[in-house]
Amino acid sequence: MQEIMSFVSRHPIMSIGWVALLVAVIVMTVKSKLSKVKEIARGEAIQLINKEEAVIVDLRNRDDFRRGHIANAINLLPNDIKNGSLGELEKHKARPVIVVCVNGISSRESADHLLKAGFERVSVLKDGLSGWSGENLPLVQGK
Numbered sequence: 294m295q296e297i298m299s300f301v302s303r304h305p306i307m308s309i310g311w312v313a314l315l316v317a318v319i320v321m322t323v324k325s326k327l328s329k330v331k332e333i334a335r336g337e338a339i340q341l342i343n344k345e346e347a348v349i350v351d352l353r354n355r356d357d358f359r360r361g362h363i364a365n366a367i368n369l370l371p372n373d374i375k376n377g378s379l380g381e382l383e384k385h386k387a388r389p390v391i392v393v394c395v396n397g398i399s400s401r402e403s404a405d406h407l408l409k410a411g412f413e414r415v416s417v418l419k420d421g422l423s424g425w426s427g428e429n430l431p432l433v434q435g436k
């Protein structure tokens with residue numbers, strides 16, 4: 294214990310940083326556990342797409358989307374979702390929706406907005422598109 298106190302007294306800024314990081318991890322974990330938005334693995338996403346015609350919402354910018362996205366995905370920016378500009382997604386409220394970002398981290402907020410907008414079954418793809426392409430799952434280009 295004395296070693297820890299010695300380290301803290303010699304490195305106060307680093308110690309505060311570690312405590313802040315620990316608190317952030319705890320808050321994010323608790324928040325995700327309490328959220329109605331479910332994080333799903335790629336296998337479950339594939340089942341939802343094939344069996345229940347899930348709608349994929351890709352949050353990346355238009356250029357990244359054109360370079361490669363999951364087939365039939367709808368490209369919407371987080372600000373569009375936040376402002377309620379849902380376009381063609383609006384007609385799919387009863388279908389499962391899978392929100393996808395680059396790495397699975399930033400999609401939760403947009404998914405929460407979709408729930409508030411009346412979408413019934415909203416999920417986020419674990420590890421995002423980087424996890425999807427990392428397993429060599431298909432991507433399409435253009436659109």
